Amino acid sequence: MNNRTINILIQGIFLYFLQILVFNHIEIGPYVKLYPYIAFVLLYPLTENRFGLFISSFIFGLLIDISAGTGGINAMALTLCAYLRLPILKFVLGNNDIDYNNFHLRQIPIDKGLSFIFLMTLIFCLMLYSMSYFSTEYIGSIILKSFLSTFATFFILILGIFTFTKPR
């Protein structure tokens, strides 16, 4: 097991317990839930081989689902984020020349970094609530909860990422 794998594991375990022990129990009104564990996908090292990212995201989401008793909604939402991470990053950065080996979120311009985190969080929340309600009858609730939870999670993510990661 190399250093990078150990880092991913420690990061994953920390985010898992943070989510199930703390954030799953924080209530902000009837519509807002916080999902900072999405940082797992945001901070996962960028490689051209995305198998590891997909599989670990799916397993991570599934563990959250098992703990919260939510079927497979977290696994689906986190896997979607993992799949869309590279296309969204390319879209936000506006070019395809990404240095896979040395990439880090703190390396890119702050406005682009914030856009990337916001878009990823929004996609995650939309997928999560769509799967949670699983009916077009609740489209209003899905959109409202997704946007409010996105803003709250985005704020927590910014705070966490800027506190716990070093500038590059």
Add this chain to the structure above:
Amino acid sequence: MHQIISLLQKYRFFLLFLLLESIGLILTLNYHSYQKTKYINASNAFNASINKRIFNFNNYFKLEKNNQILVEDNFRLMQELLNLKNQKDTIIQDTVHRNFKLIQTEIILNQYKNLDNFLIINSGSKQGIQVDMGLINDKGVLGIVNNVSNNYASILSILNSNIKINARLKNSNYFGTISWDGKSYNRVQIEDIPRQATVEIGDTIVTGGRSIIFPDGIPIGKISSLESRDKTYKSIEIELFNDMASLSNAYIIINNDASEILNLENQAREQ
């Protein structure tokens, strides 16, 4: 063959993504099927023990509030006792309530923000809990037991889109069915109220007693809004007496006659 392999090679990430999403979708579909939700249950010892620890930790911060609730309970019971003493000449003919027994329990996991919410209590089959028993607290109905393990039980919350509870208007004996539309965690809806019933905002809704789960007269909530059209009630919203976001102590209702009634029902169906 070579082309197929190169095609698979080209779209390998997308195919893996589809495979993982399909597995997730199957799990999600199972989650949305009421009959299959039994895996969200207390039999998962790991979850139950984590939830119990969190409950114990959080409980310290709720001691003052819980104490206040107990004081209010005590006050209400003392008043009822006083009233009963004053009515000592009256013969109490209510035979319904004698058949029900309560088991005190604690809610260790409380969901209320999903479409299909569940509660988990720290009492199970060892304490005599069985499927289809009712869960209430001092303010009213909370849900129905849907799965039981040795020490825990999961409850289909009143905030679950699959729930149906027989209810009636307290002031008149018109019956309806309580359901939840998934929109607000402090409001449920009552359906099937007959058009001849006089319904007003502020009317109290209680359980109807037409099922073996809840006895008659357990409070549920009061009517907060109603919409009528062509002399029929389109939608009646009920504001719950309970604050579903903050639950801790509760009681399981055991109907001592449940098996007898069920046997009779089964016999009647067979005939």
